[in-house]
Amino acid sequence: MTTKFTKDHEWIRFDDAGATIGISAHAAEQLGDVVFVELPEVGKTFTKGADMAVVESVKAASDVYAPISGEVVEVNQSIVDDPSKVNAEPMSGAWFVKLKPSNPAEADELMDEAAYKAFLETL
Amino acid sequence: MTADLKRTPLYDLHLSLGAKMVEFAGYEMPVQYPDGVLKEHIWTRTKAGLFDVSHMGQAFLKTKRAELGSDAAHADIADAIETLLPGEIRKLKKGGMRYSVLLNKDGGVMDDLMVTRPARDDMQGVLFLVVNAACKDADFKHIASKLKDRAELDIAGDRALIALQGPLAVNALQTVVPGVETQTFMTMKPYHWNGVYLIVSRCGYTGEDGFEISIPNDSAEEFASLLLTHSDVAPIGLGARDSLRLEAGLCLYGHDMDETTSPVEGNIAFALGKRRKEEANFPGAERILSELANGPARLRVGVKPEGRAPAREGVEIVDMNGAKIGIVTSGGFGPTANAPVAMGYVDFAHSKTGTLVQLMVRGKALPATIVDMPVVPHNYYRG
Structure with missing residues (x-):
């Protein structure tokens, strides 16, 4: 299973069923205590880079962008019910949505973990 | 971080406590510490939070028309500042303080501030002012120029300001400054601590019981560090300061009030003194009294x-x-x-x-x- 990252700090992980998307540990840490998450409806389609979800901490609101184009096939209601989960397990249990990619080749442009770590060093 | 940002005397302490620093009103200030905004907020509501508010403006306004140390001197300096704001300052008791607003000629709020009548007999004829960081230069210029014929404004750039807020603030502070427990809300008392002069006011910006302590810059870090050794005291950043005051319904100047807003529109009509309304002699009185009568x-x-x-x-x-x-x-x-x-x-x-x-x-x-x-x-x- 490969995990890739965007410059906007989303991660995307591919398996046989499709792609799972969340926000990176760095993003969760920068946001601080997450208090609100808004997720899209199942069935909605997004093009790469479109606003897909919203995550808010006490102080700030932040958009979550679609790392690739596709259709939402599942959303993680548990982070809506308990937003603090985004801080506790950003890279695992606190995934945001599962997408059915419409153009999987878009993922080739994303960073792998090593590249993302190098990117964080530049911030 | 931009090189020309100002730092408070507690800057090094913030860094040693792991603060995340941000720009605020021209200062490098701690927005949060490793605990984060949520925990810091709850800590302040349940224990005691220590805030560095040294970026705020402190000044002493002294009458030039009477010898300090008499009730007449207080009446004179009160009359002077009452030309700039709508609060009842003349009738403040010694050691009493008032929340008020500097008004422009149209009755718009230039800033909100605290005005304190000193407790000490020899300080009568002086008022202690605390204004917002972002407005302090403009406020002090306004006050000094409007009152130049009758009063002198000494800007206390040599003093830091530390707020200790929360239900356990009094317990923690009285271990360091005995006597503060006898003060009631909106009163000030002077103390000596370690050879320096403290101005301790029982007030704050969180809705909780608490204090603001004005202290010479050179002693601020030692004083703050000593308070932080108390198990109920934790450092709190500007992030939680904002969420605390928001829950408490308190205005953030520049956001919830500005030069276009009157105190009636701002829902702080309690800051208009009864006698002041009758005398109708503050800036923008016509507009403000009309809004009181007819609704803003x-x-x-x-x-x-x-x-x-x-x-x-x-x-x-x-x-x-x-x-x-x-x-x-x-x-x-x-x-x-x-x-x-x-x-x-x-x-x-x-x-x-x-x-x-x-x-x-x-x-x-x-x-x-x-x-x-x-x-x-x-x-x-x-x-």
Whole structure:
């Protein structure tokens, strides 16, 4: 299973069923205590880079962008019910949505973990 | 971080405590410490939070027309500052303090501030002023120039300001400064600590019981560090300071009030002294008294979103038909309320408590209600 990252700090992980998307540990840490998450409806389609979800901490609101184009096939209601989960397990249990990619080749442009770590060093 | 940002005397302490520093009003200030905004907020509501508010402006305004140390000297300096603000300063008791606003000629709020009459007999004829960081240069220029013939303004750039806020603040502070426990809300007393002069005021910006301690810059770090050794005291950043004051319904100048807002519109008419209203001799009195009699065009109100989505500054408030009736001026998530909390301005006709409104958040109309402030009750010590 490969995990890739965007410059906007989303991660995307591919398996046989499709792609799972969340926000990176760095993003969760920068946001601080997450208090609100808004997720899209199942069935909605997004093009790469479109606003897909919203995550808010006490102080700030932040958009979550679609790392690739596709259709939402599942959303993680548990982070809506308990937003603090985004801080506790950003890279695992606190995934945001599962997408059915419409153009999987878009993922080739994303960073792998090593590249993302190098990117964080530049911030 | 830009090189020309100013630093408070507690800068090194903030770094050693692991603070995340941000720019605020020209200063490098701690927005949060490793615990984060949520925990810092709850800590302050339940224990005692230590805030560096040294960026705020402190000054002493002294009469030039009477010898210091008499009631007449106080009356003179009170009359002087009363030409700039609508509060009752003359009748303040020794050691009493008042929340007030500097007004422009149209009755708009230039800043909000604390005005204190010193407790010491020999300091009568002096007022101690604390103003907002972002406005301090303009405020001090305004006060000094308007009152130049009768008063002298000494800007206390050599003093830091430390706030200790929360239900256990009094217990912690009295271990270091015995006697503070006898002070009631909105009173000031001078103390000596370690050879330096402290001005301790029982007030704050969180809605909790607490104190603000003015201390010479050179002693600030030692004093703050000593308070932090107390197990109930933790350092708190500007992030939690904002969420605390929001729950307490307190204005952030430049957001919830500005030069266009009158104190009536700002819903702080309590800051208008009874005698001052009768005398009608403060800047913008005509507008302000007319608004008191007839109702202002708009009013600052609490706005409670029904759902979980925070409504932040700039969100439009619309009526049930979708017509714009106002705007959110401060909003976010209230950790104690465990819900989104907001305040803003609405047309007077829609300002009644219980009015149903809608908030335009990311293009969607979310239901909300006009509510009384504060959302979290104040917990002041009135004796």
